[in-house]
Amino acid sequence: MELNELQQQRLAKLERLRAAGLDPFPPRSQRTHSIAAVLEQIDALIEGGERVTVAGRIMGARRIMGKLAFAHIADETGTIQLWVSRADLGEEWFARFRDDLDTFDIVEVSGTLRRTKTGEPSVFVEQMAVLAKSLNPPPEKWHGLTDVEARLRERYLDLIVNDEVRQIFRTRAKIITAMRHFLDERGFLEVETPALQPVYGGASARPFVTHHNQLKQQLYLRIADELYLKRLIVGGMGKVYEISKDFRNEGVDRTHNTEFTMMECYQAFADYNDIMALVEEMFRAIVQAVHGTTTIEYQGQTIDFGKRWDRVSIPEAIVEKTGIDIMQITELVPLQQAIRAAGLKVDNKPSWGKQVDELFSEYIQPLLIQPTFIIDHPVPLSPLAKKRPDQPLLTERFEPIIAGMEMGNAFSELNDPLDQEQRFLEQGRAYDAGDDEAQQMDTDYINALMYGMPPTGGLGIGVDRVVMLLTNQSTIREVVLFPHLRQTE
Numbered sequence: 001m002e003l004n005e006l007q008q009q010r011l012a013k014l015e016r017l018r019a020a021g022l023d024p025f026p027p028r029s030q031r032t033h034s035i036a037a038v039l040e041q042i043d044a045l046i047e048g049g050e051r052v053t054v055a056g057r058i059m060g061a062r063r064i065m066g067k068l069a070f071a072h073i074a075d076e077t078g079t080i081q082l083w084v085s086r087a088d089l090g091e092e093w094f095a096r097f098r099d100d101l102d103t104f105d106i107v108e109v110s111g112t113l114r115r116t117k118t119g120e121p122s123v124f125v126e127q128m129a130v131l132a133k134s135l136n137p138p139p140e141k142w143h144g145l146t147d148v149e150a151r152l153r154e155r156y157l158d159l160i161v162n163d164e165v166r167q168i169f170r171t172r173a174k175i176i177t178a179m180r181h182f183l184d185e186r187g188f189l190e191v192e193t194p195a196l197q198p199v200y201g202g203a204s205a206r207p208f209v210t211h212h213n214q215l216k217q218q219l220y221l222r223i224a225d226e227l228y229l230k231r232l233i234v235g236g237m238g239k240v241y242e243i244s245k246d247f248r249n250e251g252v253d254r255t256h257n258t259e260f261t262m263m264e265c266y267q268a269f270a271d272y273n274d275i276m277a278l279v280e281e282m283f284r285a286i287v288q289a290v291h292g293t294t295t296i297e298y299q300g301q302t303i304d305f306g307k308r309w310d311r312v313s314i315p316e317a318i319v320e321k322t323g324i325d326i327m328q329i330t331e332l333v334p335l336q337q338a339i340r341a342a343g344l345k346v347d348n349k350p351s352w353g354k355q356v357d358e359l360f361s362e363y364i365q366p367l368l369i370q371p372t373f374i375i376d377h378p379v380p381l382s383p384l385a386k387k388r389p390d391q392p393l394l395t396e397r398f399e400p401i402i403a404g405m406e407m408g409n410a411f412s413e414l415n416d417p418l419d420q421e422q423r424f425l426e427q428g429r430a431y432d433a434g435d436d437e438a439q440q441m442d443t444d445y446i447n448a449l450m451y452g453m454p455p456t457g458g459l460g461i462g463v464d465r466v467v468m469l470l471t472n473q474s475t476i477r478e479v480v481l482f483p484h485l486r487q488t489e
Helices: 005-019 035-040 042-047 091-099 148-153 155-161 163-185 226-234 272-291 314-322 332-341 352-363 417-432 443-449 463-471
Strands: 052-065 068-074 079-085 106-115 121-132 209-212 217-221 239-247 259-268 295-298 301-304 310-313 372-375 391-395 397-402 408-412 456-462
Touching (some): 035 042, 035 052, 042 106, 052 079, 052 091, 052 121, 068 091, 079 091, 091 121, 148 155, 163 239, 163 259, 163 272, 163 463, 226 239, 226 443, 226 456, 259 272, 259 463, 272 397, 272 408, 272 456, 272 463, 295 463, 310 314, 332 352, 417 443, 456 463
Parallel strands (some): 310 372
Antiparallel strands (some): 052 068, 052 106, 068 079, 209 217, 239 259, 295 301, 397 408
16 A cells, blocks of 8 residues: 555654554553543542543543643543643653654543543543554544545544544434334344345345356345245244344435335234334334424424324325316326326336335325324325225335425235236236336245235335434435445546
8 A cells, every 4th residue: 555644744654653562553552541531530530549441542632741641532431531641651651652642543541530620521641551552543533523425534533533423323222122122012023035036026126136056046125025035934933123234226215225224024914004003102212212202303293102193095185286187187198198108207107006116105295294194195106005904006015204294114924825917927027128127027925925925014214324314414425334335547
């Protein structure tokens, strides 16, 4: 690697440490306390005159004042000041601290604790060791690193300098823990299903393709967990869930990342009404666990999870907002003609169902701020959902929408193997007509249904979008530790 001038200067300091017989990257630390533990007990530790050993990264400039020096170090729990005097530390290590250490170096210090005249807790350093010499200096204005592209490409640097970013991912972990606790308490069994699948399915998306050399078989990274989880319902598991990574070979925007985290759960002897109740309770429990309230602020909007969610019918909403009755216009070309006649600006789609979805997404979804269930999806949009008994053009499906964002998908699961086979065949015709996101024929899944699957309610929730919502982030990239980015030259 070619080193720039600043890196070469730091390398020279590293070599001086080695020449002095010191290992700049020792195998272990002798830390006795985290910084947070010290700060929590500071007065008792000062009164008892206890000696502590803490470790952390030097943050900010070291301030050298003759025979005294000051610095702050930070670990994963907090920040504390170091009071470094030549008298206490000794001539050799004081000179080393002054001349060979830098911002971002990771050090270990031992000493007693006191408060300065301003009341700031400080370690009065008696011993010091280097745990990791940083060859990369902080960027200019490192304390305010704000360039989005730089932050995401070097997430490790972003985490070093931006505590608010670290807090996002602490909250993310808390959200997933709360979600898991909610489902565990209600008797759902956590399971694991294949990430590599011979037939991709369970969603409308393009897959990533790979090859199994030994089996000489083309495989796909899963786009959803659904069809395998429903096989478990067939097998007699009454309530199952999985929190896992899914992969879709599609565009990246503020709510989409090609690799994302999904929670899917399925409950036997339930329908989509039961799952709506489950979703309301789950969101309320998660928001309460994370924020201690059922009301949050998101991008300038107040969102209230304490109330019953609204229900909005797709056909009714479309006719109300656009004047187009999709229940009467059930073919693609006439629908597109009606859209043009109404002066509406939406992209043309390859199928009637996709065109309906585009119409809804453009003119209705962005207006839905408070928690809302979108219901009455047309059959062509829902190849795995049961039809409504009273309206065979529609399905028992819903999508939870919050702040204009689709948070998931759910339905009364289609358990008729003959109907499911016909839906897959229709999807195949849509694929041949140009819909490259249409679902594939899965004969093994149909075979599973032929053993009998009880009435079942299923749900998928996009975990990343829930994290966006509860951390007040406008893009999915901010809540994924390592989002996909274009390669640089």
